[in-house]
Amino acid sequence: MSPEPFLGDAQHSPVRHHILSVLVENKAGVLARVAGLFARRGFNIYSLAVAPAESHERFSRITIVVDAETAPLEQVFGQLHKLVNVVEISDIAPDDAVERELLLATIPTDVENRTSLLDVIGAANASIVDVDAHHVTVMLAATPAGCDALERALEVHPGVELHRTGRVAVPRLGVPTHEPMRSR
Amino acid sequence: MEITGAQALIKSLEREGVEVVFGLPGGAILPVYDPILDSPIRHILVRHEQGAGHMAEGYALATGRPGVAMVTSGPGATNIVTPIANAHMDSTPLVVVTGQVARAAIGTDAFQECDITGITMGITKHNFLVSSASEIPRAIAAAFHIATTGRPGPVLVDLPKDVAQSTMEWWYPAGVEELDLPGYRPLAGLDEAELERAAALLAASERPVLYVGGGVLKARAHEQLRAFAERTRIPVVTTLMARGAFPDSHELALGMPGMHGTYAAVTALQRADLLLAVGTRFDDRVTGRVSAFAPSAKVIHVDIDAAEINKIRRVEVALRADAAGALGALEEMGATPANLDVWWKEIRTWQESYPLTYDPPAEAGPLRPQQVIETIQAASPEGTVVAAGVGQHQMWASQFWRFEEPGTWVNSGGAGTMGFGVPAAIGAKVGRPERTVWCIDGDGCFQMTAQELTTARAEGIPIKVAILNNAYLGMVRQWQEMFYEERYSEVYLNADLPDYVKWAEAMGCVGLRARTPAEMRAVVEEANAINDVPVVVDFRTDTSEKVFPMVAAGASNDDIMVHPSQRGRA
Known part of the structure; x- marks a missing residue:
């Protein structure tokens, strides 16, 4: 067992x-x-x-x-x-x-962390949606687990500001949805 | 035809067949009080908005029709929150109209503004904030539809003052489909397979009990209940909310179950092998400790509210339907248990060993509250309606009054609202003016809402009030005596303060008093002979009298405490 x-x-x-x-x-x-x-x-x-x-x-x-x-x-x-x-x-x-969630994070950047940060973003399949001289904003639309993983990877950067939408979901095709009760 | 929102509101109430509105005007609802003058609807002016709500409840409980109350915004609205919560707990159909500040002022902390739809969200079946005059008819029609269908309950309609003042082209929804309620589908159908399983469980049972709740009264299923019970000979227990759903004089009736239920009713549930639970919700006051409730029973649960199924007790069969439909279907199937002679023999020994009882009073008094109730019933016409407050007197009324028909018991069950009795009795009398209406009240409860006797006198509503005056918040006193080592904390009220006779007289009522059994019989006759004004009788009862049987809170129903005179019996 x-x-x-x-x-x-x-x-x-x-x-x-x-x-x-x-x-x-x-x-x-x-x-x-x-x-x-x-x-x-x-x-x-x-x-x-x-x-x-x-x-x-x-x-x-x-x-x-x-x-x-x-x-x-x-x-x-x-x-x-x-x-x-x-x-x-x-x-x-x-x-x-099929569950998806959106993550947006703004991370302070400098010469020291830029390379490692870009690696993380690339590995997670996240995209950069905004930049200035000292920050980068990334976006990820992924499974909740995927968002969890990126969140953990980004948390090591001091000053990160991170937002998640909470998930939306639809049934996998071919799977009947379950509704125990319709009456009241 | 162009009319104001206020006129549309009154016209809508007329369309819904409303004959009486209980209310009290104020700033935000002012526009609506003008067209009332031209309407055939009777308006009863209360002295406190809580009174309006409980009167509407009493009206609904006595007649089966929805009660209607109307109050102003802010404190007017918050004062009726208690009756709304009470109606929600007891599934009483109520439509409450509240005035609201003008739309432009909402959210600005305007004078007498409060978010009453927010406050009552959790204690209404639904509520509406009406945003335009043309929406008033739909809101009112929807309010009545929701309040009275499925599991009934209170619905609140909040009406901003400027909406009442603006104009609309009169229309009225022609039917349910025009109410725009895509999420409201109250009708549940009977499931054939579940019915078959219910019939099979019934056929296999040897110790079944019909555990009957207020849903039987709401569904007007008392005739179906009686037919089914008489054919199957299944014993019937009627909860506090179901008193009157089955005649107490019937040989199959075991009385009320629960914390202060009869020994036979409580014990029959405990020993049953099958509960046919109809329109009832396994309330903690009935079950005692849930894990020890009816331990060997399978359960067939009939309820119109699917959320009640498996909420407290997991059931074997669920019939999501109203009580009349389900009992009718079971009767049609001829579902019958085995021979119940052995079961009945056992039940009869419990009834004989442990009937409801009390010690007779001394000739010089004080009175026994139970005897006061029996004396009133004996001297009053058949079909007298009884209202009660909450506490010892309520339990004694439920125990010792013999209820024979629906609509004769008006009380606050789930919420346990002290002060319910007097206004609820007034509402019941308005709904059934041909009936004698007695309010059995406690001295604590009476002091909470007695001002409505002024309303009763002014409006010509001759109810009778019996104050079982033991000078205490008696139920709390009983618990302090039994469970807090007689450390009485903040429960003494003083039998002479206020002077109830003078208070009654000051409100234009007849005030009477009885201290001895002889006086008791005389004043009951006297009170019953007065039919033009309200009567208040101050019965001086024994302070130390307690309600028995009793199951302590959280205890198993197996540990029922019987009357002291019965202890040690087999």
Whole structure:
């Protein structure tokens, strides 16, 4: 019997997480309703990304990564569905998902670190999107693990300023999405 | 036809069939109070906005129709937050209209501004901030639709003053499809496979219990419940929220389960091999320690709210449907348990050994609160509606009043809101004026909302209030006596301060007092004979009387404490 794979420190993602893709009405206060529900029910949000969805006027899509330890999936679904502005929820298992995240970082540069920095950027397949005499700004759109790796590599540079968007995800093609409950 | 937003609001309420609004005007809601003068809708002017909310709840609980309250912005709105939270906990259909500062002033800390949609986000089923006059009809129609369908609950509509003052071309949504609620799909269907599995579990069970909650009343499923119970002969327990869903006089009724439930109801759940849980949510006041609750029972859970399934207790079969539909379907299938004679024999011994009981009072008093309740019921017409506050008196009312029909028990369950009784009784009487309405109250609760008796007198709403006056915050006192070594901390209230008779009289009500059993019988007759003004009776009850049976908080229901006179019985 093999133990559960240990993914802890090597990968910043939570050990057990769910990715919920939540289609909501694009109305004032909807994000607060969703975030408030998670807060009052004690469900921990690991990351959250929100943007207008397919039909831009009416709907937005919120991608929430939840900590499965604090949030029994059936409860999260049931409680989320009760929010009147929530139209559709799908649960994307991390193994069956195409996940991407955007990382932007500005790093102070000088002659001493420039070469090693360029190596790191090149190795990560990141791109340089802005420069001045003393800084370089890099961008990476990659898997969360890829962003984790670049983040660790950049952290060694003093004064780095780093932003991540939180992930968005879609199911891998050919994998049915799992939605335990539609009714309420 | 061009009308103002304020007129559109009142017209929308009329379209929804609203007959009465409980409220209190103020600056931001002022425009809406003008067209009320021309509307057939009755407005009841409360003395505090909390009263408006609880009256709307009492109205809803007694009639099954949504209660409507209207208040102004800021403190008017925050004063009704407690009733909204209460209605949310008890799934009571409520529509609350709040005034809001003008749109341009929102977010500026304007006079009497507060973010009431933000404040009530977690305690409403939904809320709306209306942003234009033309949206008012849709918001109101949606509010009533959401409040009354699926699992009912409170909906708040926040109306900025300038929206009420601006004009719109009158229209009204023709149906649900025009409400623009793409995320709201309250209707759940019955799953045939789950029904089959439920029938199989029933057929295999030897010790089943129907664990009935408030959802049966909300779904008006009492007839289906009765038919199903009578055919299957499954014993019925009715939670605090379900009192009246099944007649207490029925041979299959075991009474209330839970912390202060009957010994038979609590123990039947503990020994059951199958719970048919209908419209109920495994509240901690029913289960005691969850891990020790009904340990050998499989569970069939019927609930319209899918989020209740597997929330507290993992269940074997889930029927996501309303109680009437699910019980009707099970009845149609003829689902039947095995012969229950052995089970009933066991239950009858519990009923015989441990009935609800109290020691008789001394002739000189003080009164026994339980006897006051029995005396009131015996002297009052059948179908009398009973409202209660929260605490010992509420438990005694639930235990000792015999409920025979839906809509006769008006109380605050999940939230446990002290002060609920008087305004809720007023709302119930407005909804069912032909019924006698008694509020069984405690002296602590009465002092929280008694000002609404002025409303009752002014509006001609002749309720009757029985204060079980033991001079204490009695339930807290009971816990301090039992669990804090009789160290009584901040629970003494003084039976004579205030003078309840004078207070009642000052509010235009009749005030009466009883200290002895003989006086008790006389004043109950006297109170029941008065039908034009509210009556308040100050019953002086025994301070040391405690509610039994009792399961201590966090304890297993196996460790139920019975009345002292019953201890040591087999």
